[in-house]
Amino acid sequence: MENKKVWLVTGASKGLGLTLVTKLLAAGYRVAATSRNREALIRETGGPTSGFLPLQVDLVDEGSVRDAVAETLRHFGTIDVVVNNAGYGQVGTLEEMSDEEIRKNFDVNVFGLVNVIRHVMPHLRTRRSGHLFNIASIGGYFAGFPGWGSYCATKFAVVGLTESLAAEAGPFGVRATVVYPGYFRTQFLEEGSLTVSARQMAEYEEVRAIQHQHQTAINGNQPGDPEKAAEVLIQVAEAPQPPVHLFLGQDAYDMVEVKDTALHRDLEAWRKAATATAFPQENPVAS
Template identity: 55%
Template sequence: MENKKVWFVTGASKGLGLSLVKQLLSAGYNVAATSRTVNSLNKAVGSEESESFLPLEVTITNEQSVKDAVSKTIEKFGSIDVLVNNAGYGLFGALEELSDEETRQNFDINVFGSLNVIRQTLPYMREKRSGKIFNIASVGGFRADFPGVGIYCSTKFAVAGFTEGLASEVQELGISATVVYPGYFRTDFLSSDSMAAPKNSIQDYATSRASIEAHEKEIAGNQPGDPEKAVAVLIKIASEEKPPVHLFLGKDAYEMANGKIEIITSNLEKYKSLTVSTDFDS
């Protein structure tokens, strides 16, 4: 039965990941969920390990940690049918402000951590020639003209890029890959636990400072998106035979994506003569 499928969800102790795990368990799915600590995960979910729930303590930047978690999932449930890469964190700061260490750490978690999970999960999906992968990015992974979040957005652009490539690679194997672009959803994502700031700020970047302050004092707690509705859509899409490669969630995400498409279309047409003049036969 559909609800006996096995879901593997990273970053499951808060935000969209937590809402997803709770809905899946309520609907009768088998769920393996990861977090940095099992105690925080059990407390957040309100349940400990059971016949249908496997909480896992995982460091997603550590390949062995990920491999062990995937092996435990296979041992308990026999398969992984749906993978949701949700683990990640936000990073505020203008590009010049953020150090190499801060920047690389954001990429390590948001990009390379997800790749670790995909690499360890795909062998089992390939073996049975089926599986669905959802990589949670952000609308900031499609449109990044927001001051003070360029590095974070670039990690999500990377997620979108490798997901699109992955989708073309695994299609012949009966596996799908979808990049999910949520807009602003009312979770704790904008809290200090999920958003990092630069250690060395540069006051010249006034617009970036104002953006950070607005996120902390005005947007946090007032996001328009309902996380419960978002994960319900995700579960519904996962039941489709051929999920889309690109999935936007939220009215704001829809509007921001359309806005960028209009900008690109306008620029393409404005500079078309120059663009196409660069071929040998032009």
């Protein structure tokens, strides 16, 4: 076991995080796992052992994150792989949602993730190795889902942060991968993981229909198997050249193609006008 990597996984009491932690422990990896509710985490995974450290962490509280990273290092002596998995869905049109609802979504999905990065990087940078996985969503690449603007915006932010992190951390031997899962059969669309805006306007009939579809027809019928997703993450963590961008699920790949086709169409339609925006080239002075 001492030769196995140490993983730190946030949002580990349910969903992909719980599945990943369970697989890691079964394979003999050492794991520190966080949740807002430590007792709920222990109920799902068991109590602390020499190879498992369950932690109660408020990711929005930087002091809580700092203490969790320090406790992980005291317990295991090192951290090799970090999985920023914690987050939640927010449904509501941009007109309906309050400032408080959107900011809370960003606090957890983006700033909580940055808090973890900020406090693990000194260790990873000093030892000149490590790997960070930031779990985004296919909604961080393709945002054509009415009513999911806030959530998609948080995941687009995670993508941008990860691309920059990969460039910043690379010289220190630290890798970063942003993960874009499609629809996986977890509790993501259930109460507790999905929040609906308090204000719901009758004018947005299409959004209400999409919201209802996600909470009923799609929930429990997602095509993706979280067990297989966890296996891919473990495989990538052991790869000598891991990707910066990792899309998970056939549906994720399909949506990439839809987005890329639309993007290419817009590029070509406006190429002539959009590229004729430079200052006129000055003629060289004759000698």
